[in-house]
Structure formats: C-alpha cells, structure tokens
Amino acid sequence: MDLVKADVILLGIFTNRLEEIKRLTLNCSVITIDNGGSEGVEIRFTGGIRESKKTVGLVRSVDPYAQVMLVYNYSVRGINAFSKQ
Structure with a gap:
C-alpha cells in the first residue's frame, strides 16, 4: 500500500518521555506501547510529509533524543506466507 499517494x-x-509525547499525538494515535516508567513507542498517522515534519519538530522539542520511524509504504502478507511448504 502506497501511503504517500x-x-x-x-x-x-x-x-523516554512517553506521557508528554502522547499529549502531542492524541488526535491521531493508532497504538501506544508503554514499556513502563516513561519509556515507550507511540504510533500515529499524519496527513502527509508536511504534517510529519511538523510533528517530528514538536517531538524533538519535547524529547531531543527520541527516534522517529516514518512508514510510507507497506504490504501485508497472508498467514500462508509463514507456513512451511
């Protein structure tokens, strides 16, 4: 699926500052993975590259050490892809 299109x-x-980041991403959050304490992963949708850049800027202002992964294309394999042939 081409998300850019x-x-x-x-x-x-x-x-490492999950609670603060969650406040920034509340409206488009898909899933939050809380590792306990203040660490975790926030997964969210953004409306294209410009909004993504703005979001990354906000994230960096809260946590300059945060790592951000952008997903713009993916595919889903069926369950049969994992079975032995």
Whole structure:
C-alpha cells in the first residue's frame, strides 16, 4: 500500500518521555506501547510529509533524543506466507 499517494504517513516515535509525547499525538494515535516508567513507542498517522515534519519538530522539542520511524509504504502478507511448504 502506497501511503504517500493517499497523503498519509505512519510515524513510530520511540521515546523516554512517553506521557508528554502522547499529549502531542492524541488526535491521531493508532497504538501506544508503554514499556513502563516513561519509556515507550507511540504510533500515529499524519496527513502527509508536511504534517510529519511538523510533528517530528514538536517531538524533538519535547524529547531531543527520541527516534522517529516514518512508514510510507507497506504490504501485508497472508498467514500462508509463514507456513512451511
């Protein structure tokens, strides 16, 4: 699936300041993975590359050490892809 053509990008934000980052991503959050304490991963949708850049800037202002992963293209394999042939 080409998310860029749909003007959508999925962001994975790996942070040590999860609660603060969650406040920034509340409206488009897909899933939050809380590792306990203040660490975790926030997965969210953004409306294209410009909004993604803005979001990354906001994230960096809260946690300059956060790592951000941008997903712009992916495919889904069926369950048969994992079976032995």
